Amino acid sequence: MQTIDLATQPLRELNATLQSQAAQTNATEWEVLNPRGAHAIAVGLDAPIDVTVRGSTGYYCGGMNKQANIHVTGSAGPGVAENMMSGTVVIDGDASQYAGATGRGGLLVIKGNASSRCGISMKGIDIVVQGNIGHMSAFMGQAGNLVVCGDAGDALGDSLYEARLFVRGSVKSLGADCIEKEMRSEHLEILRDLLARAGVDAQPEEFRRYGSARKLYNFDIDNAAAY
Amino acid sequence: MKDDERRTPRTMPLQSATFSNPINAEIRRAAATGIYDIRGGGAKRRVPHFDDLLFLGASVSRYPLEGYREKCDTSVTLGTRFAKKPIKLDIPITIAGMSFGALSAQAKEALGRGASEAGTSTTTGDGGMTAEERGHSKTLVYQYLPSRYGMNPDDLRRADAIEIVVGQGAKPGGGGMLLGQKISDRVAEMRTLPKGIDQRSACRHPDWTGPDDLEIKILELREITGWQVPIYVKVGGTRPYYDVALAVKAGADVVVLDGMQGGTAATQDVFIENVGLPTLACLRPAVRALQDLGVHREVQLIVSGGIRTGADVAKALALGADAVSIGTAAMIALGDNDPKYEDEYNALGTTAGAYDDWHEGRDPAGITTQDPELAARLDPVEAGRRLRNYLKVMTLEAQTIARACGHNHLHNLEPEDLCALTMEAAAMAQIPLAGTDWYPGKPGAGY
Numbered sequence: 280m281q282t283i284d285l286a287t288q289p290l291r292e293l294n295a296t297l298q299s300q301a302a303q304t305n306a307t308e309w310e311v312l313n314p315r316g317a318h319a320i321a322v323g324l325d326a327p328i329d330v331t332v333r334g335s336t337g338y339y340c341g342g343m344n345k346q347a348n349i350h351v352t353g354s355a356g357p358g359v360a361e362n363m364m365s366g367t368v369v370i371d372g373d374a375s376q377y378a379g380a381t382g383r384g385g386l387l388v389i390k391g392n393a394s395s396r397c398g399i400s401m402k403g404i405d406i407v408v409q410g411n412i413g414h415m416s417a418f419m420g421q422a423g424n425l426v427v428c429g430d431a432g433d434a435l436g437d438s439l440y441e442a443r444l445f446v447r448g449s450v451k452s453l454g455a456d457c458i459e460k461e462m463r464s465e466h467l468e469i470l471r472d473l474l475a476r477a478g479v480d481a482q483p484e485e486f487r488r489y490g491s492a493r494k495l496y497n498f499d500i501d502n503a504a505a506y
Numbered sequence: 507m508k509d510d511e512r513r514t515p516r517t518m519p520l521q522s523a524t525f526s527n528p529i530n531a532e533i534r535r536a537a538a539t540g541i542y543d544i545r546g547g548g549a550k551r552r553v554p555h556f557d558d559l560l561f562l563g564a565s566v567s568r569y570p571l572e573g574y575r576e577k578c579d580t581s582v583t584l585g586t587r588f589a590k591k592p593i594k595l596d597i598p599i600t601i602a603g604m605s606f607g608a609l610s611a612q613a614k615e616a617l618g619r620g621a622s623e624a625g626t627s628t629t630t631g632d633g634g635m636t637a638e639e640r641g642h643s644k645t646l647v648y649q650y651l652p653s654r655y656g657m658n659p660d661d662l663r664r665a666d667a668i669e670i671v672v673g674q675g676a677k678p679g680g681g682g683m684l685l686g687q688k689i690s691d692r693v694a695e696m697r698t699l700p701k702g703i704d705q706r707s708a709c710r711h712p713d714w715t716g717p718d719d720l721e722i723k724i725l726e727l728r729e730i731t732g733w734q735v736p737i738y739v740k741v742g743g744t745r746p747y748y749d750v751a752l753a754v755k756a757g758a759d760v761v762v763l764d765g766m767q768g769g770t771a772a773t774q775d776v777f778i779e780n781v782g783l784p785t786l787a788c789l790r791p792a793v794r795a796l797q798d799l800g801v802h803r804e805v806q807l808i809v810s811g812g813i814r815t816g817a818d819v820a821k822a823l824a825l826g827a828d829a830v831s832i833g834t835a836a837m838i839a840l841g842d843n844d845p846k847y848e849d850e851y852n853a854l855g856t857t858a859g860a861y862d863d864w865h866e867g868r869d870p871a872g873i874t875t876q877d878p879e880l881a882a883r884l885d886p887v888e889a890g891r892r893l894r895n896y897l898k899v900m901t902l903e904a905q906t907i908a909r910a911c912g913h914n915h916l917h918n919l920e921p922e923d924l925c926a927l928t929m930e931a932a933a934m935a936q937i938p939l940a941g942t943d944w945y946p947g948k949p950g951a952g953y
Contacts (some may be wrong), residue, residue, distance in 0.1 A: 294729045318722045323730030338719070339726040343659040345578050358713035362657055374513070377713040382652040399712040402698040421698045421706065438706070439698055493731060496703040497686055500540040 281306050285320075286313035287489040293320065297347075307312060316356065319351050324366070357394075360387045363404055369387040376413070379406045381422065388477045395432065398425045401442050407477035418440055418454065428474050428481055436489055440496075444489040446471050447481060456495040462488045543775040544683070545875065546608075546864030547834060548676045548767040555767070555812055558819040558931030559924050560940065561780075564912045567858060570907040571651040577903040584735020584766035584806045585759040586665060588728070592736055592759075593667055595829070596625025597901045598916055599819055601893075602764075602810050603669065603740075605631025605905035607684050607705075608771035608864065609837075610881035611638050611770040613873040616840050618642030619804035619886060621891025624901075629831075631771075632682060634696045635661040642886075643819045647738065650727065652681065652708035656699040663731055667760070669738040670723070672711075672749075675768030675811040676865075678742025678782045681709035682725045683772055688867040690876040717752040719943035724757040731748060735905055738762050743783035743811065747791035754796065754805050754847050762831065763792050765811030771874070772865030785822075785933040793826030800911050802826065816903020823904070824919035825935060840889040841871045 283293045293311060300306060304326055311332040314320055320338035321330050324347040332340065335353030341360040347367075351359075352373030361453025363382040370474050371377075373391035380396070389397075389406070393411035396399075403422045411429035418434075420442030430448035436456020444457075444464065462484075470483035495502055521527060524561040537735035565569040570577060585592040597818065601621045606614050608631060615638040621628040627645035630636075640646055650657070650664030662668065673679060684693075684705040694701040713725045726735055729918020740762035750892065753761045765785025770778065789809060796802035809822045822830045834842075843851075845858040850870035864874035872883035908916050911923045925940040926932035934944035944951055 290729065291733070295732065298732070310669075319729045321725040322726055325659070338722045339713070342726050343662070343730055345659065356720075360712050362654060364658060380713040381657065383658065396712070401653070410791075420708065440703075467514070496700070498541070498683070498704050 280308045280310055282310050282312060284312040285315065285317055290319065291319060292333065294322060297321055297324050297326075297328070297330060300328050300362050302326055302346075304328065314351075314353070318356070321347070322441070324349070328367075332455055344368060354391065355389075359389075360385070360404070363387065366455070367433075373407075373410070378408075379404050382406070386473075386476060392429070398423070401425065407473055407479060409479055411448070414451075415454065417444055420444070424469060424473060426470065426477070426479075426486070428479060436491070438495065439489075439491040441471075441491065445486040447486045450487075450489070453489065457489055458492045460488045460490045462486070480494065511723055515752070518690065519534060520937075521760075531862060534642040541586050542610075543869040544772050544865055544946075545775050545778070545862040546769060546771050546773075547783075549779050549863040551779055553766065554786050554928065554930040555784065556786060556818045556935050558634075558786070558927045559818075559821050559912055559935060559937060560927060561820070561824075561907050562925055563910045568912045571914060573906060573909055576909065577834050578902050578909050579912060580905060582806070582917070584738075584808070584829065587736075587759045587801070588733065588757065588807055589667075589736040589759050590732075593627060593664075595627060595645065595726070597897060598823065598829035598902055598904075599624075599813075599897055600626050600647075600829055600898070601628035601836050602768070602829045603631045603647070603671065603830040604757060604833055604837075605633035605684075605771065606636045606639070606696070607631070607633035607688060609878070610872060610875055610884065611692075612884045612886045613637060613837075613882065614639040615642050615865070615886040616884065616889035616893060617836060618646070619890025620836075620897065621645075622792065623745035623894040623895035626897065627666065630665075632671075633693065634658075635664065636696075640664060643888075645784070649740075652711045653697075653706075653754060655705075655707075662727070663732075665735060665914040668727055669714045669762060670720070670727075670732070670758075671740045672720075672753075672763075673742035674740065674762030674767045674770060675782055676740045676770035677773045677777045678744045678772060679709060680777050682707035682770065683865070685865050685867075688865065688876045703923060720756040721825050724925050728757075736760055738808070740764065741779050742766075742768075743785065743788040746788040747795045750792045750795040751799060754799050754801055754806065756885070758810060760806045761792070761796075762808040763788050764831075765809070767812030768810050769837075770787065784934070785809060785813075786931060788826065789822065790899050790934075790936045796826075803828065809930065810893075815906060816900040819900055819904040820907040820916065820919055821924065824923050825921060835896070836893055837873055839893045840873055841884060841892070842869070844871055844875050847871060 303337045309330045313323045314334040322342040325345040329474040331405045337356040339358045341349045345482045357375040358377045360368040361380045363385040365384045369388040374393045381388045381400045383402045385408045392410035393412045396414045397416040401420045407426040414432035423441040427446045431450045434454035436457030468485040489500045582598040622644040629647040647667045686702045730779045736759040738760040739758040741749045743765040767781035806828035809827040847870035867874040926937045932939045
């Protein structure tokens with residue numbers, strides 16, 4: 280286990296060190312001490328390493344991650360795992376706004392709650408939230424899966440494209456062009472896999488699926504009131 | 507006896523200045539279709555511009571430099587504030603961001619070729635970085651846009667600079683829309699969206715709002731790219747003093763300021779013509795912000811929106827910009843709106859010079875299209891050569907003016923080299939009206 284202590288080492292050194300790990304590195308276990316809400320922790324990584332951040336992080340922890348498995352033992356600030364490409368980011372606590380924003384791949388697990396705009400403009404990332412999510416989540420979501428084991432706030436999936444949304448609890452309201460859809464066997468399979476990978480003890484059959492009605496895909500003046 | 511037979515003088519039919527024929531035509535079009543007009547390009551209305559300024563030249567009080575003999579440097583270095591690898595350009599004229607999607611792959615390649623041959627940079631757009639433009643652009647600026655279409659850390663690290671786009675002059679406060687007819691398989695794949703649907707480009711970034719967040723976003727991008735490359739912040743011309751000051755506060759290396767004549771691939775005409783500031787009105791407040799913060803020339807200012815000639819370049823630099831950027835002019839140099847396609851423009855219901863339905867993807871010149879047959883009309887090598895030539899002409903023109911004003915570098919041009927032809931231009935540019943030492947609002951002038 281390699282340790283980087285942000286109480287004594289600068290952020291630049293942390294990221295430069297983690298970013299310089301090669302695909303075949305032997306130093307696969309890292310821990311980051313005293314994050315104290317610092318921004319941009321463990322961003323731009325591109326190696327199959329395990330990074331444990333012991334504490335809470337500020338904005339953009341794990342931003343643009345590739346390959347790495349990042350584990351935050353506290354809570355995460357806005358934009359955790361933004362634009363993630365691959366790998367895994369796990370947050371033991373809660374996540375602030377924009378969790379997983381524009382993510383293109385990989386798995387983001389939030390064991391607590393996620394705030395508003397979780398999965399905004401998601402482009403292929405899988406997000407599993409064990410608690411609740413805030414309003415406008417998956418806004419303009421393009422691809423990937425958002426799984427919510429608790430409740431969803433207002434305007435879920437507003438202006439949704441092709442992202443799939445699964446919610447076990449209540450949905451306060453659906454956004455423009457987002458509708459409940461039939462849960463077919465292939466969706467149950469996707470959900471079962473995601474729940475297993477996220478370590479969540481829940482049955483796929485307990486969830487409901489939401490997706491795009493695809494009525495706003497091409498501009499039509501008769502739909503103007505929807506905007 | 508009837509009036510006609512008496513030849514009674516009649517009131518001449520008079521067109522209303524308020525309800526002009528173009529306005530009435532637009533009312534009829536709106537009534538027939540139920541949708542506002544969407545088009546490409548920038549503001550077409552007449553606004554105070556660089557044409558309303560003149561250079562004074564030199565005589566007894568200032569002596570000129572010899573044309574073709576005495577050197578007049580044109581180089582510019584961008585990103586000297588924080589980046590380990592600032593960009594060094596031979597000329598202070600860069601190519602503005604235009605997306606693959608809005609433009610054909612051939613057009614993007616031509617922009618890269620022309621810019622590289624002229625010693626300057628080109629810029630990606632809202633659709634990611636293509637191999638063609640990276641391969642043919644010696645210096646490539648990668649735009650970081652609200653949509654994040656195609657965004658990935660590998661391309662980010664392949665870029666020579668990153669431009670965080672907050673807004674653009676044609677539509678400050680607005681997003682974009684790439685209509686379904688331009689969404690080819692390749693465009694759809696790069697943007698992770700289904701083929702043929704209208705692709706909305708958001709007006710706000712998904713994971714930050716406001717200058718304090720922007721500062722953190724810049725930190726993240728610097729950490730991902732190892733503080734190597736400059737980070738630009740591009741804003742549309744709205745409140746240039748405050749926007750530039752906040753961009754500097756957030757940590758920008760370079761501020762790009764785009765006036766309302768700056769083009770767009772597709773936006774509502776009502777937006778283009780009625781929102782934003784003319785480029786001329788943006789410059790002095792922006793430079794004053796940099797000066798007030800003590801970073802003029804340390805944080806470079808790139809100005810765009812309606813730059814057409816070397817005179818425009820020289821005037822922008824004299825007012826305090828470090829460089830300019832061109833988009834529409836570059837497209838025209840490639841071949842956009844060429845009269846040789848007049849018959850085809852007519853068939854589209856328009857005429858050469860007025861064609862602006864770039865979003866429809868039927869561009870006869872093969873530039874603003876994804877149609878393979880139309881796109882194949884543009885030879886990237888030949889079009890790139892035309893752009894190279896045009897950039898060199900603009901540079902020569904700017905040098906000619908600078909030498910006539912006695913300057914051995916384009917950056918030595920200064921406001922005192924200028925006079926204004928109109929009160930509006932004098933007020934906006936804070937340049938004395940020709941033949942006077944006064945401009946409206948001049949401190950101490952009393953009125």
